[in-house]
Amino acid sequence: MKDIIFEKIKQYDSIIIHRHVRPDPDALGSQGGLKEVIKGHFPDKKVYIVGERDDSLSFLVEMDEVGDAVFQRSLIIVCDTANRERIDDERYEKGDFLIKIDHHPEVDEYGDIAWVDETASSTSEMICELFLEFEKDGAELSDEAARLLYAGIVGDTGRFRFPNTTEQTFHWAGKLIRKEFSRPELYDKLYEKSLPLTRLEGYVLSNFELRPSGAGVIYLTKDKLKEFGVTSKEAANIVNTFSTLKGIKAWVFFVEEEDLIRVRLRSKGPEIHHLAGRYNGGGHPMASGAHVLSWEETKEVLRDLDELCANF
Ligand SMILES: [Mn+2]
Incomplete structure (x- = not known):
């Protein structure tokens, strides 16, 4: 499945990435992390992330403005969203081809292609797996991609405490922390309370x-x-x-x-x-x-x- 998704990404010049409404760190981390991964390897492609801005998590990533016309010629990827009603920005329907990437139990089968892995701690962990396809093609993971994916994994595992945390989760966390970003700063921002x-x-x-x-x-x-x-x-x-x-x-x-x-x-x-x-x-x-x-x-x-x- 990962190789098919990689081929689809290769085919399209314009890619729009969605996630669920009321986003959490994994929704934004997988969405923003995937954008970074694609942009890092295919700098000429247009990659957008859409959905409502969330003030409390805007330190992770900011959304893009995308005109309606762009959707028709774009590949649409929806991250971390089990059912269609929860997709933020319903223009996902207008896209040329739809891919679902998610780790929630399958309740609504949507997308021309769906990659659902319930054993993954987070969608961000799945994006790390998907990155392997990019790596085979010579890609390097950027610091920013690592920061976002790490934030998503930390968010969905409750800082590696929840039972969804596996050997794979630690494997990827270990890879991600080799990149340059401040973990203390990330934790401070993720867990600060008013x-x-x-x-x-x-x-x-x-x-x-x-x-x-x-x-x-x-x-x-x-x-x-x-x-x-x-x-x-x-x-x-x-x-x-x-x-x-x-x-x-x-x-x-x-x-x-x-x-x-x-x-x-x-x-x-x-x-x-x-x-x-x-x-x-x-x-x-x-x-x-x-x-x-x-x-x-x-x-x-x-x-x-x-x-x-x-x-x-
Ligand atoms: Mn998630």
Whole structure:
């Protein structure tokens, strides 16, 4: 599959790379890293990355402006996005040829070619694998590509702590850190927290519930977020805040937004992605997202999570 993708990249003069909405470091790292890899080896090609700007992660990479007309003659590559609804910038449909590169469980088969590897820690790790094709052709990995891919791997593995971290992950991390970029600076920027978010974290730690099943739960209403001056998206950064609690198996953050309640699920035990799938969501076995439309419905989610934890 990697060789076919490399051939496709060779064929096109114009390539547009997408990723999922509400990007995380892996989405941006794989997207930006792939652009760097292609530009590094094929400097004459036009390579663009698209999607909404994310202020908190703009230190990683900035998006490009691309006119509608460019899409028709372009190869489109979508990184780190399991289903079509989550692709940022729907103009991906207008492209000449579509490639999906992803490590989430396959829930929506899209693309003229799809390379899905659930055993990869991150899409950034997959881009490292894809780089091997470039290397065979004489390519060198740039420092900037290494910085971005490393950030993506660090993001999706929780700094190499999550069980998705494999020998391959360390192999690639080892290669990437030989390049010139500051890891301390990268970590500082990835994990810095604002004062309001730190205060909210204090609130979460004091108020979450640990249930007899081993499930943890916290409710963050719109009013609560407003009181602390934190957005729902920012609150996503503290979803692991009580993960080290003794006896906890899985947990959920219910975060109220304008017209829905976001369900952020994490686990150290039972697989929770099927549960997420039943509530308009999906994701990885140990990290998933979903949403419901009422507080009433959160009770059903919690009941399901209790059952998973009790049976684990
Ligand atoms: Mn990812």
